[in-house]
Amino acid sequence: MGFSRADWITVAVTLILFGLAYYLSGPKAAFICLALGIVILVATMIFKREKQPPAPPSQSVQQKANPSITQNPTQTVNVNIDSQPRTQPTPAAPSTEPRPNIHFVGARVIDAYYVDDDDTFYETQDKVGDHRLAIACFRNDGIVGQRIQQPEVKAHIIYRDSEGQEITDVPRGAWMETAKDHVEFAIGKKSCLILFLLSNQGTLQKLWRESYFHEHSWMSGGPSYRLNYAAISGKIASIEILLLSEASGAAILQTIFDVEDYKEGELPKLTVRP
Numbered sequence: 022m023g024f025s026r027a028d029w030i031t032v033a034v035t036l037i038l039f040g041l042a043y044y045l046s047g048p049k050a051a052f053i054c055l056a057l058g059i060v061i062l063v064a065t066m067i068f069k070r071e072k073q074p075p076a077p078p079s080q081s082v083q084q085k086a087n088p089s090i091t092q093n094p095t096q097t098v099n100v101n102i103d104s105q106p107r108t109q110p111t112p113a114a115p116s117t118e119p120r121p122n123i124h125f126v127g128a129r130v131i132d133a134y135y136v137d138d139d140d141t142f143y144e145t146q147d148k149v150g151d152h153r154l155a156i157a158c159f160r161n162d163g164i165v166g167q168r169i170q171q172p173e174v175k176a177h178i179i180y181r182d183s184e185g186q187e188i189t190d191v192p193r194g195a196w197m198e199t200a201k202d203h204v205e206f207a208i209g210k211k212s213c214l215i216l217f218l219l220s221n222q223g224t225l226q227k228l229w230r231e232s233y234f235h236e237h238s239w240m241s242g243g244p245s246y247r248l249n250y251a252a253i254s255g256k257i258a259s260i261e262i263l264l265l266s267e268a269s270g271a272a273i274l275q276t277i278f279d280v281e282d283y284k285e286g287e288l289p290k291l292t293v294r295p
Contacts, residue, residue, distance in 0.1 A: 119168035121161055123206055123264060125276045128157040128216075128291040133197075140248045141200050142215065155217040155288045156197060157262060157276070161206035173267040175203040176214050180227070183258040191229035194262075195248055202230035202246050203267045216260060216278075216291070218250065223286030225253045260291070 132150030133142045142154065163169050176194035181187055193202040197213040204212045218226040232244040257280050264274040276293060283289035 117168070119170040121170045121172050121206060121273055122164055123159055123161045123174070123274050125274075125293055126158050126160050126211060128155070128278065128293065130155050130288045130290075139200050140246075141198060142195075143198055144213075153219040153288055154197075154215055155219075155291065156213040156215055157278070157291070158211050158213040159206070159264065159274070159276075160211040161208055163208045169208050171205060171207050172273065173203050173205050174212075174264050174273060175267050177263040177265060178214070178216065178227070178229075179261040179263075180253060180257050181259045181261065182255055185259070188255045188257060189227065189251075189253055191227050193230050195228040195230050200246055200248075202232065214262065217253075217288055219286075219288050220252070225257070225288070226250050227253055257289070 131154050132145045132148045133152045133154050134145055134150045135142055135152060142152065144150075161169065161171065176196070177190065177192055178194045179187055179190040195202075195215045196204045197215060199212075206212060215228050218228055220226050227250070229249050230246040231249060232246050234244050238244060259280055260278045262274075262276045262278075263272055264276075265272055278291040278293055281290045281292065
């Protein structure tokens with residue numbers, strides 16, 4: 022590094038003083054001036070080195086050019102979407118539409134008599150009947166605090182062998198104590214479906230009804246129903262009953278029975294599957 026103007030001035034003054042002292046007073050005074058000039062010169066050099074240089078301009082330029090230093094801290098805050106309150110879906114209101122509560126209540130073998138005018142079977146209470154039937158009974162029970170539908174119901178019966186193969190079926194099973202092919206399941210009312218009729222020859226027969234119209238149908242406002250019989254060929258191992266809505270055809274209840282081994286001339290015992 023070079024000397025500043027003040028440094029050169031100091032040196033020049035020192036040399037002048039040295040020369041004057043030597044000229045006026047001799048070597049002793051010159052020596053004193055020389056020593057003083059050296060001290061001043063050394064002090065000037067030390068003061069110059071201890072002075073702190075100004076901060077380089079490049080640092081301030083760099084700070085302004087760097088956007089991370091001047092960024093507003095609020096701009097770096099991430100918005101957490103999950104922290105915002107979410108609108109919960111409104112749960113669907115429970116359905117108030119009434120539904121039936123039909124269930125199986127028992128299967129048994131009964132004695133029955135037939136009324137020709139009604140084309141209908143009725144159970145005898147004294148076990149002195151003309152016919153032997155195997156029936157399955159169902160009831161539409163009430164439930165506390167709920168409205169219960171009271172539908173008109175028809176029955177589809179399917180007879181299967183031990184391999185689960187269908188032997189035969191009836192699309193509209195015959196019910197006890199009604200001439201129609203369907204029954205109304207009023208609350209608390211029990212209705213029984215005929216599964217087998219034991220013929221006089223000892224064979225098992227299926228029963229069903231079919232509708233028809235005649236010249237007087239207009240008086241009743243609808244069709245009449247004829248009871249039909251047919252023998253079942255083959256060994257029956259199970260029976261499936263589907264109770265269907267007369268209005269919509271929707272299935273209301275499915276019940277399956279296992280048929281215990283039986284001899285010819287006997288009605289089989291039925292056990293409902295859980």
